[in-house]
Amino acid sequence: MRTPLSWLAEYTDLAPGARGADVAASLVRVGLEEEDLHGGDITGPLVVGRVLELEEQVQKNGKPIRYCVVDVGRNGQMLIEGKHQEIVCGATNFEVGDLVVVALPGAVLPGGFEISARKTYGRMSNGMICAEDEIGLGHDHEGIIVLSRLLGEERAATLSPGDDAIALLGLADETIETNVTPDRGYCFSLRGLAREYWHSQGSPEGGFREPAAVATPEANGDGYTVELKDDSPIEGNEGCDRYVARIVRGIDPTRQTPSWMARRLTQAGMRPISLAVDVTNYVMLAVGQPLHAFDVDQLSGSVVVRRARAGETLTTLDDVERSLHVDDLLITDGGEQPLAIAGVMGGASSEVSESTTDVLVEAAHFDPTTVARSSRRHRLITEASKRFERGVDPKVTAAAAQLAVDLLVEHGGGTVDAGVTDVDRTTDRAAYRLDVTEPARIVGVDYSRERVVAILRDLGCAVDDRGAATDDVHVRVTPPSWRPDLVDAPDYAEEVARIDGYNNIPSITPTPTGGRGLTHAQRTRRLVADALAGAGLTEVLSYPFVAEGLADQLMLPADDDRRQAVRLANPLSEERPLLRTSILATLVDALRRNVARGQRDVAVYELGLVFRPGGPLGTAPVPSVASRPDAATLERLYAAVPAQPRRAGILASGHAEPSGWWGPGRAVDWSDMVAAVQTVAAALAVPVAVTGDPGHAPWHPGRCARITLEDGTLVGHAGELHPKVVAALELPERTVAAEFDVDVLVAASAEPVQARPFSTFPPALTDVALLVASDVAAADVEAALRSGAGEALESVALFDVYEGEHVAAGRKSLAYRLTFRAPDRTLTTEEVNGFRDAAVAAAASATGAVQR
Template sequence: MHAPVSWLRELADVPADATGADVAAALVRVGLEEEGLSGGDISGPLVVGRVLTVEPEPQKNGKTINWCTVDVGDHGQRVTEGKAQEIVCGAHNFTVGDLVVCVLPGGVLPGGFEISARKTYGHISNGMICSARELGLGDDHDGIIVLSELLGEDAAAALAPGDDAIALLGLADEVVEVNVTPDRGYCFSLRGIAREYALSTGVAFRDPADLAVAQGQGAGYPVHLTDDAPVRGVVGCDRYVARVVRGVDVGASTPQWMRRRLTQVGMRPISLAVDVTNYVMMLLGQPLHAFDLQTLSGSVGTRRARVGEKLTTLDDVARVLDPEDLLIVDGSDTPLAIAGVMGGEASEVTSNTTDVLIEAAHFDPISIARSSRRHRLVTEASKRFERGVDPAVAAVGAQLAVDLLVQHGGGTADSGVTDVGELRTSASIAFDTTLPTRYVGLDYPREEVLSTLRAIGCVVEEGATDGAAGGEVVTVLPPSWRPDLADGPDLVEEVARVRGYDQIPSVLPQPKNGHGLSHGQRVRRVVATTLAQQGLVEVLTYPFVSRDLFDRLGYDAQDPRRRAEALVNPLSEEAPLMRTSVLDTLQDALRRNVARGHRDIALYEVGLVTEGRETATEAPVPGIEVRPDDTTLARIRDAVPVQPRHVAMAAAGDAEPAGPWGPARPFDASDAVAWVLTLGTALGLDLEVASADRAPWHPGRCASISLSDGTLVGHAGELHPKVTATLDLPARSVAAEVDVDVLIAATGKPHQASELSTYPAAHTDVALVVDEPVPAGRVEAALRAGAGESLESVHLFDVYRGEQVGAGRKSLAYRLTFRAADRTLTTDEVSALRDAAVAAAASGTGAVQR
């Protein structure tokens, strides 16, 4: 929000010697962030010039420049002995005879940009013809300023070449730009900023809303308010003021003072009716809309849009409306505008308009915010309505607009005034005056607390009721322009900011002696460190997914992972669900990296997933006065869905690059399995691998990994070809996902280390023939069970398929290592142990020794 210092002086007693920096500093003290400071840094000569000639000259780079001569009056005498100035200009929105703004050699533009005569495009350019952005009047840089368009034909006709443009455009006036946070919507107006300045400095404030409003004689223009689909049960419009002004000369020029102020706040003057509504909005914060009365059908009103309904807005875009959009309609139920966002072109004020209907309404902030985002249409009106507009100022805004149209447009106001609706009043707050002292840590006397609350506009009723901490409780009614004040902590923040945030000391908390990391934290660090040591890169993705992702991942219709929690207010409508698997979002990070040239890549992420519920439980909202009881806390915890922590890995491309040592080796399913097994080794767990069939993995290249007691840890393997094609991933991409909470629980108990044997190990090999479907892990488990405690390790070192073992059969070769704790094993003992292991494998898996 731009706040010209000269305009602020009319609303507050700003000292005559106060600079823009002083004003900005005062606003910062009460919590308004300074975004920038402009104006006051331009020095002349900056003058009005009349274009005498324009000669287009195409350049080799494809650009066309204009070689111009400009009459700058007496200033030309000091520059080029009275001749018209020769200036190079790259804009094309002007012609011969136009009045423009020229800065001549010696002038300084905003940012310390000094102008001098210099050679460019083969000519000596004695100055520059200026655009709005070059003068700090706005962001428009599409063309230079044409004064007849900016000021109006009548005002421009009174100008002469050489007139001072600094005074003409108010460029000597400093403008403070304030960053308005969502909770301070009232500061989207000069009224709000002036009030904050007065609050910060203690000077007098003159409220521009303190204006006599006509009560009306007779019926006003008919207005009907309906809302058959309120958002959150709140009606979209709770107050609507309509005023009619007839016989308005819409072609009349906007007064120069109003044009200058609109320009200073970054708005472009357009026409009298539009300029008046914009001026009132900037002054009071109340957006207005002007309708051509002749285009209406006897009345106006509100309703929600219907499915498939369309409206062409003032930006000439035909928009498909949503049933949640609140509309302004006329008596024939024809849509006129998206309420609080933008009007329609069918009812806009044109050069043929004579009678104008002024609308000043109060709309539900959330309804307006959703419509603005839904249509990607952010306007000055929507920015104010979605942050909360003062509902009490609607009639004042309409009255001020009517007065200005009558005064400058020659219109006549109808005697009737329409003001309908039922305003939602602010709720009173029971406030303990000791809260600021207890919350902030500084001493805030009761008198200061009460005076501060009254200074920000609250109505305070003192009482003698003891609060929770023994302090006096008062009843506070927030002002109508502060919808953000809803409870005690909100009022505490007001007390703190008015005294000054700089008064609150910065004290670093002193950490107490702790017990180090918890067991879960240590396990998570081991998981992350181990995967990083394996060459994977950690990433962090947003845990939000689209509704069609589960179909693309190939989940069965009954897969519990399809039951995902939906967000009430998602960041993106395209991703409204919480992920049920870390792999849901990790695959997108893999795809994006591959698309940007990282062909050989391995990623991992440790994060939470959200398990969906068949029925959601509503959580209670306890007060802040005392700690909630155990029952309330239990209900809150029960309402939160289960969120286990998982780690997922995904890779594509080559695991080992090609080189002098040999060809490249691409990632395959065994790499994904190996990563999980390495995690088990790092955590001291014996993990078992078995074949599995689970989406989104390839059914023939998917493994389940479990603890020795059968508890499922996760899955790993190669992604299904259909999944990689649907997700735009490279073919043969691999992935794994592990439940970290299972690993934490499995390693939660201490393990007793066994004593190392110093006796030599004995090795023996066995080759077992089994049916093709029999997993190698199952054979290994049988060997371990039969070999007994002296078996130290089992290692699969060869797999053979061929004629010697027969069709549908495979040979698995294992190396068995035996070691006794108290003696050296003999050959007969090793043979007996080996035979026992083979017998157990034969019994359990049907294995036959080769």
């Protein structure tokens, strides 16, 4: 929103000597974002010029350059040659006879850019023909300013070469540009910004002058016929709850927009068009209420506001024919011919033209959501839609229409009809019972009751403070009509803090109370991520959306519950309409993309949610927003939400250890995935068991490990992916993967771990080699060794597996290193041998192992 200081000063008292930077800083103090400052930093000569001659030449680089002769009045008479100025220009959007803005030598443009006569492209250029951004009038740099297009043909016809362009365009007046956040829609007007500046100055008595304070006539039966027929399918979503219509007849179509109004519109970033249109834009900028002007002669006699019908179209003012949606709210002529998309843009059939003499002024209040959806649906972001979708004051509608009528009568020479139409279905805002101690509790500043009440009243709230006499801490607050964002205690607390001054909030480091740190689940998840990162893996984040054919590519069995995926009603991409049931389902994209970018050695992991419905889900109801859903509705909502366990997935390809001068590298294999899961389990002090799993997709049936807790609870799987899966997903050969349930590990690690005392006595190491059948799992042999070795056993480690000519067919040799240590003495050789023999005996009994 661009705000000229001279216009702002009409509605509020500026601080003595305040410049644009001072006003912008004041607005920042009350929470508005300064975007830019325009004007006030240009010194002349900056004049109007008329192009008399031009010669265009295309340079070697293909860029066209124009050598122009420009009449700039008496400013342009060169002292020696006595002829018009010759200026070199790179723009091509103007022709001979056009009026342009010329900066002559000696002028200083925004940013301290000084203009001087200089030789360029082989000729002397005595100045510069200016574009909008070069003089701070806008951001357009596509071409130079043509005044007939900027100000209109009629206004440009009154100009002469040599006229001061600084005064013409209001460039001496500083303009503040502010960024309006979605919750502060009232600041899309001089009315709102003047109020905010008034707050920044302490809300002095009489310091704010309401621009909408005009007398408005009561509605009567002689006004233009208006009907509100909104048949929205959404209950309570009335698209239009107020519509004011006023008619001004006999406007002189030759009347021009007053120069002061055209200048203000230009300063605000809007192009003057015609008197009727400029008046509606001017009033919109002043009070924040968008208006629309219809040519009465193009209407049949009534206006009906309704939703669009299937198949209807409308050619809007930008000459684009638009197919309307049944949710679009329309302004129609007699209920049939669409005239405008309500709150967005009018239609070409009823627009005000150069011959219009009778104008119907529309001032209406439209539902923000309805306007926002139509604006985005048709990709039309207009000045009206930006205001309506943020919330327009429903109480200013009649005043805005009256302001427009008065300006049309004053400057257009018309007369206003006695009939007044005001269809008003608005409802008053309900009072909120506010605890006046809440702002202090939320913000941390001790605001007194009197200060809170005073700020709320300055904001425009009606405050019932009758409880002050009884020491009741509650007051009843009715927010002003222009503040739809004020709903509950945090909203009012924010306003109190904002108006009192954010700078008054002390910078104090809060002291946390006990028991409010990370939960056990949060700490566990961080440990899991740290352990995987410490193992050399890189964390990635993928979107949880998958294609329908992915289950087939992963070779999931027909009865696998991972095939039961939730389908999105509005997917971001029709190619991926399902939610993942496995982390690996989306992690493969990250691996494939890295490999495609030339990264051969990749090891990535992700922690995230998967969606496992486990069967048909219930249908989610659409509860009312008027109150909290009841228990039955909540139960149905929860029944429609799938289970969402947290999983971790790992995917790797290439080399685990690179090759170099030290020797050959080592490719990643299934054991690296098992080791990664074991690393996580060790970090959480959760014992796990590893066994083979011959049939769990998408892993290779002979290279897949099943990882469980000691009680048999499944943790996950790790190993090498099936070759057919690798080929279907276009992954590198021998790609390995792991996926495990983080929630299971969180639950298993909930019990505190008791640390064992550390023995200072030396360990005793002994190795055993056992012959077992080839189908016996090494984990089963290890478990048997542990069970028979006794309490002195400190660790068991498998360090060799052998199958070859020295071992019978169908058998394998497993070599283990057993470490024994006593807490109170050095173990003797006889004791160690006894422990070892007992361990071997237990393994022989449990697995049929024979010591080599």
